Amino acid sequence: MLLFVAEVGQHSSHKNNHVRQIARDKQWLYPQYHDSQHIKIKRPDELEQEMKDPPENIDKSILDRIQGSMLGMALGDTLGAPVEFEPPEYLTVNPVTDLQGGGTWGLKKGQ
Template identity: 50%
Template structure:
């Protein structure tokens, strides 16, 4: 990884959430907003953003993503099981098994 120079800055829609949070808006390859930029295509623009990034909001976004991953990991063991099963067999360790017979450390939603 690392920042590299790109040929053209991404197009930002005029329907911005707010001018101060413009970094949250989707970025497009073209002014017609037909093809959206993928995360790996934004790397060079995110290294030196044109506006300051709201660290508090960024931390909330990152916390949400971490919570999503943890919730998925915890839920995989008891997914689609009745409440009674969870009471009788609480998740105490991640040792594999569960609804999907996962190996230890295996993930399901990618």
């Protein structure tokens, strides 16, 4: 899988350089192999052994955005379970105001 990011009118050499830069910067987007022939892909537990801690100089504003989006996803999943897959009209008539059970999957409160 390759990730192509290019604007209309850019020279092809610039596009190729940009794709190579993405491949270097975001290697986690691509399968990791045991060998140069790209035959056997590493399993998650094998990759975990090679993981390194993030650098100490983390941009706090980016970290805040990441943590906020993760919290928002968790809250959205928890509060939205009873109305999942319902049309917008249903949400207008039945707004979510507290934790409820039920929904498509018959979940318990907060599940």
